[in-house]
Amino acid sequence: MTGEAALCATGLGRRYRRNWALRDCTLELPQGRIIGLVGANGAGKTTLLHLAIGLLEPTEGTVTVFGRPAAVDQVGFVAQDHPLYSGFTVADMIRFGRSLNPRFDQAGAERRLTDLDIPLGRKAGALSGGQQAQVALTLALAKQPRLLILDEPVASLDPLARREVMRTLVDAVAESDLTVLLSSHVVAELERVCDHLVLLHQGRVRLTGDIDDLLAEHRLLTGPRTGETAPGVIAATHGERSSNLLVRQPPGVPAHPRWESHPVSLEDLVLAYLDER
Numbered sequence: 001m002t003g004e005a006a007l008c009a010t011g012l013g014r015r016y017r018r019n020w021a022l023r024d025c026t027l028e029l030p031q032g033r034i035i036g037l038v039g040a041n042g043a044g045k046t047t048l049l050h051l052a053i054g055l056l057e058p059t060e061g062t063v064t065v066f067g068r069p070a071a072v073d074q075v076g077f078v079a080q081d082h083p084l085y086s087g088f089t090v091a092d093m094i095r096f097g098r099s100l101n102p103r104f105d106q107a108g109a110e111r112r113l114t115d116l117d118i119p120l121g122r123k124a125g126a127l128s129g130g131q132q133a134q135v136a137l138t139l140a141l142a143k144q145p146r147l148l149i150l151d152e153p154v155a156s157l158d159p160l161a162r163r164e165v166m167r168t169l170v171d172a173v174a175e176s177d178l179t180v181l182l183s184s185h186v187v188a189e190l191e192r193v194c195d196h197l198v199l200l201h202q203g204r205v206r207l208t209g210d211i212d213d214l215l216a217e218h219r220l221l222t223g224p225r226t227g228e229t230a231p232g233v234i235a236a237t238h239g240e241r242s243s244n245l246l247v248r249q250p251p252g253v254p255a256h257p258r259w260e261s262h263p264v265s266l267e268d269l270v271l272a273y274l275d276e277r
């Protein structure tokens with residue numbers, strides 16, 4: 001990778017009693033990108049994010065952010081369900097954020113929320129889920145972090161609110177040198193905004209890379225039903241007469257003439273790897 005990695009994990013692992021929530025995690029995430037973190041329930045996503053921000057101690061291995069362990073001043077974090085102090089008004093939370101962070105961009109935060117029609121005098125508990133998500137995101141962005149980590153930021157939002165939150169993120173990355181790492185189950189949303197992917201499966205990194213490269217390296221092959229397995233087959237589904245194989249192969253390698261070869265979508269790719277035994 002050219003330049004310093006936004007996040008670098010080496011042999012990172014975390015165990016709860018006898019169970020490994022994350023194991024052998026070695027990753028380098030590029031700067032200035034929106035990185036999607038995917039995996040089934042319990043795959044280790046939250047564990048990885050909490051290790052990255054120093055909320056959890058590794059059982060083994062190391063993780064650094066911009067070359068430093070526990071670079072808390074460089075990282076913004078929005079937890080799952082974006083918890084806010086429900087009795088505080090939005091303006092209170094902005095003041096609170098400013099008092100804790102010398103670099104806090106109060107004017108920017110107020111402008112963003114006003115543009116989104118979120119009343120600054122309203123208590124957080126009286127905001128809709130989408131508005132709460134926007135407030136949590138705005139407070140995290142106002143810290144002006146170099147890396148913003150979001151744990152399932154859109155899980156509880158309707159499609160319009162999801163789109164708004166994602167638009168805010170894309171704009172923030174375009175306007176600054178921000179890197180975003182976000183976990184999500186909504187692959188369609190990731191496909192629209194992310195350019196780099198990390199896929200966890202049963203506590204291990206199963207796939208990582210630029211999404212364009214990953215899509216170019218995988219093909220969906222359709223052909224006569226076969227019981228054969230071949231190198232590079234990630235997933236196979238069989239009908240009565242035909243089989244579909246999702247394969248990983250270097251670009252430019254021709255498929256067998258009996259097989260029709262199609263490009264894969266990010267959803268095909270993610271589902272195939274998540275379904276691996």
Ligand SMILES: Nc1ncnc2c1ncn2[C@@H]1O[C@H](COP(=O)(O)OP(=O)(O)OP(=O)(O)O)[C@@H](O)[C@H]1O
Pocket residue numbers: 016020021022039040041042043044045046047048
């Ligand atoms: N505090 C804990 N004590 C014991 N086990 C835990 C704890 N936190 C997480 N785990 C276990 O670690 C594994 C990974 O959990 P984690 O929350 O990181 O998964 P996840 O990918 O974020 O899941 P989800 O998509 O459901 O949020 C799971 O098997 C989980 O049960």
